[in-house]
Amino acid sequence: MTKTNSKQWGDKSRFYIPNEDARTVRAALNLLDASPRRPVFVGGSGMVLLDALSELPRLEEIAFVDISEFQVAYFKSLLLALKGCSTPSALTGWFSEIIYPQLHYHFSKGRGHEYPLEGVLQALKELFHIRFFFEEEPLDGIKPLLGRIRVHEQDIAAFLTEPARDYDFAYLSNVPDYLPQERLPDLFAACRLRGAPVYLLLTEACPDAGKVRAAWERVGYREHPATGDLTEQNSGLGAFNLKRVWNRRGRVVLLMPC
Numbered sequence: 001m002t003k004t005n006s007k008q009w010g011d012k013s014r015f016y017i018p019n020e021d022a023r024t025v026r027a028a029l030n031l032l033d034a035s036p037r038r039p040v041f042v043g044g045s046g047m048v049l050l051d052a053l054s055e056l057p058r059l060e061e062i063a064f065v066d067i068s069e070f071q072v073a074y075f076k077s078l079l080l081a082l083k084g085c086s087t088p089s090a091l092t093g094w095f096s097e098i099i100y101p102q103l104h105y106h107f108s109k110g111r112g113h114e115y116p117l118e119g120v121l122q123a124l125k126e127l128f129h130i131r132f133f134f135e136e137e138p139l140d141g142i143k144p145l146l147g148r149i150r151v152h153e154q155d156i157a158a159f160l161t162e163p164a165r166d167y168d169f170a171y172l173s174n175v176p177d178y179l180p181q182e183r184l185p186d187l188f189a190a191c192r193l194r195g196a197p198v199y200l201l202l203t204e205a206c207p208d209a210g211k212v213r214a215a216w217e218r219v220g221y222r223e224h225p226a227t228g229d230l231t232e233q234n235s236g237l238g239a240f241n242l243k244r245v246w247n248r249r250g251r252v253v254l255l256m257p258c
């Protein structure tokens with residue numbers, strides 16, 4: 001079986017903040033019949049996962065999974081910062097002083113894009129709807145749950161298909177855009193076996209969206225009827241009218257076992 005590794009994804013991609021709309025993910029979690037106890041999230045910055053914690057009242061354990069060594073280390077440093085910061089302004093201060101210079105260097109030197117700090121914080125708040133940087137209640141809500149987070153440096157498809165894994169929700173972001181398509185049937189079958197709803201983004205970067213759809217349909221998933229509403233409210237990656245160099249137009253897909 002072909003494995004995805006961080007080289008295929010692109011070693012040069014670094015997620016210091018998400019490019020996804022956490023509010024849409026929260027809305028999707030609230031549509032589920034049962035609140036997940038053991039959700040799995042593909043990582044990136046990990047901020048979407050952290051922001052979702054408040055929507056998981058029955059949480060036992062939450063898995064952060066990323067194949068990138070950098071993202072795993074970054075997420076661990078974010079967890080430490082969360083433990084150490086008692087207010088949103090302290091957390092924003094940490095981000096501005098420690099993380100932003102790295103982000104700036106990465107994007108300006110490596111990619112020729114300039115992102116001023118104010119613009120980054122504005123996007124974090126208004127496009128990606130990450131609340132714990134700006135509001136006390138979400139930050140206070142996250143802190144007691146930090147001990148339930150498990151961090152895995154692993155390929156998400158490999159993680160989900162390991163027979164011993166116990167999970168009841170899978171957040172794939174736009175990984176299905178890039179995952180070698182022959183790996184999709186096993187991935188969806190593993191999620192379906194556990195009865196886990198799946199959240200994903202399917203964008204114009206996907207070489208064959210029909211094949212991805214066929215793979216989930218074959219194992220018994222259907223799209224949640226509110227999938228169109230989720231797509232309409234999405235203000236991050238996949239949004240139809242969002243003009244940013246990193247955006248790819250597409251749609252949000254929330255899959256329910258039939």
Ligand SMILES: C[S@@+](CC[C@H](N)C(=O)[O-])C[C@H]1O[C@@H](n2cnc3c(N)ncnc32)[C@H](O)[C@@H]1O
Pocket residue numbers: 004009015017018019020042043044045046047048049065066067068071154155156157172173174175179
């Ligand atoms: C798909 S997005 C997730 C963005 C994320 N939601 C956030 O809040 O930043 C990018 C991340 O997915 C990771 N990734 C891509 N393909 C993967 C795979 N097959 N398994 C695990 N992680 C993967 C990349 O390393 C990158 O960190």
